[in-house]
Amino acid sequence: MRKVLMALLMVAGAGCLNEDVVGTKTATGVYTLRTINNTQLPWTVPASGTTKTEILDAVVTLYQGGTYAETSHVRVTTNGVAATQTREDTGSYNFFGISVTMVSSAGNPERRGRIEVSTMTIVEEGKTSVYQK
Secondary structure (H helix, E strand, O other): OHHHHHHHHHHHHHHOOOOOOOOHHHHOEEEEEEEEOOEEOOEEOOOOOOEEEEEEEEEEEEEOOOEEEEEEEEEEEEOOEEEEEEEEEEEEEEEEOOEEEEEEOOOOOOEEEEEEOOEEEEEEOOEEEEEEO
């Protein structure tokens, strides 16, 4: 009877496993921005006026110990004159299940999303960014 009970517990426990749950060891690494709002890059930031801002690329690196670094390139066109800028950010991150929260050291708004297998999706006001590892 004890063996049958153990076997049933093992089967029930295996059914509760969630392969999408990640930890810091599986989530760390380099994530490259692929799409914003289901649109390939470059992505034009909605704005009015004569200035146009486009996100060209972005890379987020999640390090062991709960820190991150992000580098992105944007093209800003004002009155027909374009200039490319590099933007950098660092901070800390933490997990709860598959949810990730990134807090900028520079005081930028907190970013929230999820990491499932090798995809990180960050949802911000009016923008969903999908990164691939």
